[in-house]
Amino acid sequence: MGTPHLLLDFGEVISVAQPAADVSALAALAGLPVDAFSRLYWAHRPAYDAGGTARDYWTAIMGAAPGGSLLRRLVELDVASWLHLNQETLRLLDTVHAAGTPVSLLSNAPHDLARELDRHTGLAAFAHRIFSADLALVKPDAGIYSAALATLAAAPADVVFVDDRPVNIAAAEAHGIRGIVFTGTPGCLSEITAALSGPSDTRTVPGPRH
Template sequence: MTVRFSSGTWYLFDYGKVISTEPEPADWAALERETGLQLAPASSPYWAHREAFDAGVASPAEYWARVLGRDSVDADKVRALEDLDAAQWSHLNPETLRILETLAGAGAQLALLSNMPVRMSERYLRESSWPAYFTRTFFSGQLGLIKPDVRIFEHVLNELAAAPGDVLFVDDNLPNIEAARSLGLPTVHFGPETDLERQLAS
């Protein structure tokens, strides 16, 4: 099947669990060795404090102090934890990359909207290959807004100078999908079984 695209459409992709895969067990194990905590479960402090970190409200030092239940964390410890955190979200989905390469090669308009802390987004923009597919990139930590707040979608629409119906949004998180739909964006709810090529072709 060949991915087809509309010349007037922006394709707006999420990063985590769409372009990247989920962290692997070995990644969580590395964080556990560094912290002494099991951080993978949804109830863990890693996730409990993540929204403020992704939104740029909490600094890396503040976030990791909250995760560890401490008043403060020294700079070397913060750097080590940030390195492990960036590494565990750096595993890429080859099928999504193939589709991005096809779309970019055909001249499609590609943008990215991700909930991601500032330093992680700066690291990926500097060191990773996947940002080259995108004309525009938007990160929650840099904007001070976080999905599913509709204001972040309004900001993106304004920056792209696009009508909602001309921006197709791909994300794994249902609340984010619902927020985009509330503004009139067509969406693809991405999951492990999603045939993204077929969804885009249709």
């Protein structure tokens, strides 16, 4: 095996879950109850993550096209809701970077969020930032993992992929990538460190759905 490469999801791995206050604020802007908003938000998210426009996405949620200023506010708040970072993950990444291990990002993200993450100082040291919107592919589509491996120029067995959704890990493992379901627990963080230290029989553990 060659040098290990850490490949990370962003949402609920590097970032924490969207705060309830942010979701409530988005629902209020969209003019919907929180429960209905959340259902529509996720139902239409795959097309947005695959490169769809913000106008189409928010029109699908609201049932009518938002005006320009409202659309801008919705996009800004949506992007901001994903920028609350997980401090435990950041500490792990500091250790990984210090050891000289290459780290890259593979995330489902629409164009607006992807471009914000490209500018984010916390991700500046990443070797590659790979986004679904740029590929018109969303996890767990098999093609996104093939594209990621080509970008990394790494053998599947040399890549340790961390994601909070078991279905995304299963799809990665089907490509021969070593997968770890992220839970944020000390045991999970130790498992990531161990997987990067050399060949191991890495096992997935149960985790929350993103």
